[in-house]
Amino acid sequence: MSLKIAIAGAGGRMGRTLIETVMQAEGCELAAVLEHGGSALLGSPASLLAPGAPDTLKVTDQLTTALQGVDVLIDFTRPEGTLHHLTVCRELGVNMVVGTTGFSDEQKQLLAEGGRDIGIVFAPNMSVGVNLTLKLLEMAAKVLDTGYDIEIVEMHHRHKVDAPSGTALRMGEVVAKALGRDLKDCAVYGREGVTGERDPSTIGFATLRGGDVVGDHTVVFAAMGERVEITHKASSRATFAQGAVRAARFLAEHPAGLYDMQDVLGF
Numbered sequence: 001m002s003l004k005i006a007i008a009g010a011g012g013r014m015g016r017t018l019i020e021t022v023m024q025a026e027g028c029e030l031a032a033v034l035e036h037g038g039s040a041l042l043g044s045p046a047s048l049l050a051p052g053a054p055d056t057l058k059v060t061d062q063l064t065t066a067l068q069g070v071d072v073l074i075d076f077t078r079p080e081g082t083l084h085h086l087t088v089c090r091e092l093g094v095n096m097v098v099g100t101t102g103f104s105d106e107q108k109q110l111l112a113e114g115g116r117d118i119g120i121v122f123a124p125n126m127s128v129g130v131n132l133t134l135k136l137l138e139m140a141a142k143v144l145d146t147g148y149d150i151e152i153v154e155m156h157h158r159h160k161v162d163a164p165s166g167t168a169l170r171m172g173e174v175v176a177k178a179l180g181r182d183l184k185d186c187a188v189y190g191r192e193g194v195t196g197e198r199d200p201s202t203i204g205f206a207t208l209r210g211g212d213v214v215g216d217h218t219v220v221f222a223a224m225g226e227r228v229e230i231t232h233k234a235s236s237r238a239t240f241a242q243g244a245v246r247a248a249r250f251l252a253e254h255p256a257g258l259y260d261m262q263d264v265l266g267f
């Protein structure tokens with residue numbers, strides 16, 4: 001039996017890439033393509049969003065109808081959209097893969113509660129490379145624990161609406177935890193004016209936006225006399241979409257709960 005997958009935010013950059021990826025994925029079936037109620041794409045055929053997708057499948061905002069019989073909803077939208085989808089998925093018992101970023105702590109708590117009823121994979125970055133990088137960062141932070149200033153630099157395309165990226169924040173959380181710190185207490189988001197000398201206990205973030213950059217992240221560990229830089233560069237959104245489909249397959253074999261990509265990849 002094929003895994004029936006619905007895509008939310010189907011007309012977006014990730015939505016279109018996900019449609020292509022699901023169409024090519026063995027044992028997967030594109031079951032629904034969703035957009036919000038104000039979208040100009042409502043009623044359009046899926047083939048308009050990605051070559052090879054069926055003409056018969058139309059973009060819809062009718063969640064309850066479209067999600068009947070669906071196994072998993074893959075959601076790369078906006079926090080408010082994801083939380084609306086979560087409510088319906090909990091009612092219908094449809095699992096979710098959530099790649100959306102920019103959630104507040106309260107919104108993240110709602111996702112965690114959703115894991116009581118359905119399986120949810122929630123990760124700010126679904127590429128294998130970034131998830132490996134998170135492991136490398138944990139190791140680096142434990143070794144470079146004294147005398148190294150930590151700065152996180154990320155660059156994304158001009159259309160990105162949240163900053164710093166969800167991935168940069170997760171990198172900061174991983175490094176802070178490895179050092180026995182809480183990111184909430186030590187993060188510095190940008191600097192301007194007479195800032196004074198750098199506080200060694202801080203983790204700094206710098207955000208660049210421009211052009212069509214898919215997603216670049218560098219964590220710098222800078223000491224007197226040397227500097228270690230750990231970088232990941234995504235050059236195609238397919239890497240995120242393939243991770244999302246892997247997460248969808250994972251959920252089909254696991255009970256309800258909140259998972260992340262580290263669980264999916266077995267790290």
Ligand SMILES: NC(=O)C1=CN([C@@H]2O[C@H](COP(=O)(O)OP(=O)(O)OC[C@H]3O[C@@H](n4cnc5c(N)ncnc54)[C@H](OP(=O)(O)O)[C@@H]3O)[C@@H](O)[C@H]2O)C=CC1
Pocket residue numbers: 008009010011012013014015035036038039040076077078080081082098099100101102123124125126127166240
């Ligand atoms: N976890 C990961 O691996 C990755 C995560 N992301 C994250 O995924 C999200 C989407 O990125 P991207 O595809 O580039 O963004 P886009 O803006 O291209 O796509 C978002 C889609 O969601 C739709 N949308 C907007 N608001 C709502 C809503 N309230 N309800 C339902 N749908 C809505 C948009 O419609 P409209 O255009 O009409 O507003 C659009 O079709 C971002 O948060 C991004 O950071 C991105 C890449 C990888």
Ligand SMILES: O=C(O)C1=N[C@H](C(=O)O)C[C@H](O)C1
Pocket residue numbers: 101124125156160164165166167168214215216
């Ligand atoms: O908006 C994007 O494009 C991306 N967002 C994610 C993030 O905020 O970390 C992941 C990826 O870097 C692309």
